[in-house]
Amino acid sequence: MYFLIIIIFVPIACFFLYQRNKAYHQDYSGEKQKEDNRLKEVVSGIVQIAQKDLDNKIFVNGHYTKQVTLIKKKTTYYSYVILFDKSTEEIELISYNPKSGEAASLGFYTKNQIEAVDIEGINTNYLFKEANKIRYRVQTQGVDITYENDYGIHYSQVDDCNQLRAQFNLKTLSN
Secondary structure (H helix, E strand, O other): OHHHHHHHHHHHHHHHHHHHHHHHHHOOOOHHHHHHHHHHHHHHHHHHHOOOOOOOEEEEEEEEEEEEEOOOEEEEEEEEEEEEEOOOOEEEEEEEOOOOOOEEEEEEEEHHHEEEEEEOOOEEEEEEEEOOEEEEEEEEEOOOOOEEOOOOEEOOOHHHHHHHHHHOOOOOOOO
């Protein structure tokens, strides 16, 4: 009896979840776009508090999660903003805390000091190097589920990611 209920319930639940997810990504009402814009304003506000001018710059939000297991698993979350200056082709990496709103510059890098790695045409890993040593890792996502929590602010940023990917001769992301 239970087996029969499970066989009937699981496909129906999967169908409804699929339809809900499809409607979310198609965003007919424009709510997702409004929330994406609001969260981008939150992140740009944090960066502007750090006295950074966003004119003539490509602005991309990124994250990195590091897990270390000794006796107990420890997870550390990092939130970054990559600012690419179109006129000087210099990149500034800014670290920010989404909970407190604090931001700090981690330095300026040239394109030669950064390795951009395409991950299955969806994400991009940027490796910031100094003297052949990786200093920072930042992963950016063009299409993301919009949300914020104490660990990070996430939103879709396809156009900004494509502009930054073009600087490193990577193929463009699709919506």
